[in-house]
Amino acid sequence: MSKKLWGGRFTQPTDKFVEEFTASIGFEQRLYPYDIQGSKAHAQMLGRQGIITPAEAEQICTGLDQILADIEQGKIEFSVALEDIHMNIEARLIERIGSVGGKLHTGRSRNDQVAVDIRLYLRDELRAIIAYLEALKDSLLTQAEQNLDTIMPGYTHLQTAQPVLFAHHMLAYYEMFTRDVGRMRDCLQRMNVLPLGAGALAGTTFPIDREWVAQQLGFDGVTRNSLDSVSDRDFAIEFCAGAATIMMHLSRLSEELVLWSSADFNFIELSDSFCTGSSIMPQKKNPDVPELVRGKSGRVYGNLFSLLTLMKSLPLAYNKDMQEDKEPLFDSIDTVKGSLKIFAAMIAEMRVKTDNMRVAAARGFSTATDIADYCVRKGLPFRQAHEVVGKTVRYCIEQDKDIPELSLEEFRQFSALIDADIYDYVTLDASVNARTATGGTARCAVEREIALARQAQTKG
Numbered sequence: 356m357s358k359k360l361w362g363g364r365f366t367q368p369t370d371k372f373v374e375e376f377t378a379s380i381g382f383e384q385r386l387y388p389y390d391i392q393g394s395k396a397h398a399q400m401l402g403r404q405g406i407i408t409p410a411e412a413e414q415i416c417t418g419l420d421q422i423l424a425d426i427e428q429g430k431i432e433f434s435v436a437l438e439d440i441h442m443n444i445e446a447r448l449i450e451r452i453g454s455v456g457g458k459l460h461t462g463r464s465r466n467d468q469v470a471v472d473i474r475l476y477l478r479d480e481l482r483a484i485i486a487y488l489e490a491l492k493d494s495l496l497t498q499a500e501q502n503l504d505t506i507m508p509g510y511t512h513l514q515t516a517q518p519v520l521f522a523h524h525m526l527a528y529y530e531m532f533t534r535d536v537g538r539m540r541d542c543l544q545r546m547n548v549l550p551l552g553a554g555a556l557a558g559t560t561f562p563i564d565r566e567w568v569a570q571q572l573g574f575d576g577v578t579r580n581s582l583d584s585v586s587d588r589d590f591a592i593e594f595c596a597g598a599a600t601i602m603m604h605l606s607r608l609s610e611e612l613v614l615w616s617s618a619d620f621n622f623i624e625l626s627d628s629f630c631t632g633s634s635i636m637p638q639k640k641n642p643d644v645p646e647l648v649r650g651k652s653g654r655v656y657g658n659l660f661s662l663l664t665l666m667k668s669l670p671l672a673y674n675k676d677m678q679e680d681k682e683p684l685f686d687s688i689d690t691v692k693g694s695l696k697i698f699a700a701m702i703a704e705m706r707v708k709t710d711n712m713r714v715a716a717a718r719g720f721s722t723a724t725d726i727a728d729y730c731v732r733k734g735l736p737f738r739q740a741h742e743v744v745g746k747t748v749r750y751c752i753e754q755d756k757d758i759p760e761l762s763l764e765e766f767r768q769f770s771a772l773i774d775a776d777i778y779d780y781v782t783l784d785a786s787v788n789a790r791t792a793t794g795g796t797a798r799c800a801v802e803r804e805i806a807l808a809r810q811a812q813t814k815g
């Protein structure tokens with residue numbers, strides 16, 4: 356019978372398959388640096404408080420440092436019999452420094468230990484994800500700066516609506532990812548409190564100093580209720596919800612990149628390094644990366660649902676169910692990080708086919724609203740102006756003409772209010788540049804937003 360750290364009250368060994376089935380070590384090894392970090396702070400606190408001697412605390416910390424180095428050099432093989440990362444490390448410690456290692460777990464439980472480990476880990480990952488989001492935002496901003504004169508068709512219902520600057524389109528995504536950064540920061544701020552000290556569920560009988568440990572580990576404070584401390588996974592759910600929203604945004608951008616790189620749109624070309632060919636059709640260059648990211652949104656939504664369902668109806672406090680929190684959380688972290696990383700590079704290298712965009716923008720009577728606005732400024736109620744332009748468009752379709760190609764006489768068939776200056780309003784550039792209010796697509800309005808975004812970047 357392999358000796359269990361909790362084996363005292365047992366007479367029979369654990370069934371081999373049950374051991375495998377209940378172990379979490381297979382998927383939580385990545386927590387090792389955080390488990391060690393948390394244990395060191397705990398041991399130092401025990402020493403300071405006289406719960407163990409300062410010499411014992413030092414022995415424990417040195418042992419933990421050596422174990423960290425061994426793991427990093429691949430010298431340690433984790434054991435399923437030791438169930439989880441906490442007991443794997445603790446067992447090594449006892450092996451290495453003897454029975455004094457057994458003092459580390461004083462005033463602590465695996466329930467508050469795992470809670471602190473996940474928070475320390477997620478905190479680092481959140482910071483990394485925020486950095487990747489900022490990198491993607493920077494790529495979008497750079498594309499915007501380079502495309503202040505690129506006019507594309509703006510769509511509603513995927514039907515040509517009004518011309519917009521490609522820069523403006525890029526900045527729409529910039530806004531989405533800015534809100535995503537906000538969500539990640541909120542999550543980081545709310546979760547950054549120390550649960551350690553809750554013990555198994557009720558607190559501890561030892562005179563521990565939670566505030567000191569919190570400070571050592573860079574937490575802003577301590578959790579306020581021991582039952583909640585060991586059974587709260589809100590922070591993981593909150594992160595997974597934010598991650599799902601990021602993937603939703605990426606999937607929208609993906610969809611546009613796939614459309615735009617098709618022969619039918621032909622608005623952009625993605626760099627070869629983000630595409631693959633077809634094994635049968637030699638002409639093909641497939642936008643695999645955006646397609647795959649669009650597809651991966653599914654698993655990240657699923658992970659959010661897994662966690663919500665996992666936590667639903669769980670009685671207080673810790674339940675073994677909660678061990679199932681890790682795989683969905685890790686998967687969302689890995690997927691979002693990977694997707695953001697690849698998108699930041701892909702957007703930076705995307706080639707924009709300015710001329711094709713402009714030709715497409717001129718199709719579909721995209722400046723029709725501008726004629727209506729023109730008539731309104733000459734005193735016609737908007738509804739009547741709408742009617743005038745509707746008839747003008749129908750005429751254009753029948754005559755197979757574009758709006759700017761109509762003669763003044765042709766225009767005036769529909770309203771006597773139309774004068775020769777109409778031609779100043781129906782070009783793509785005039786249409787775009789007329790929309791100058793904050794948030795509009797006029798070049799000057801877009802330039803203002805770019806300047807604000809760059810300012811926000813330098814402020815950090």
Ligand code: ARG
Pocket residue numbers: 379439465466469673675677678679
């Ligand atoms: N592996 C466990 C988890 O991930 C650690 C906590 C175990 N606690 C317990 N009482 N079995 O949730």
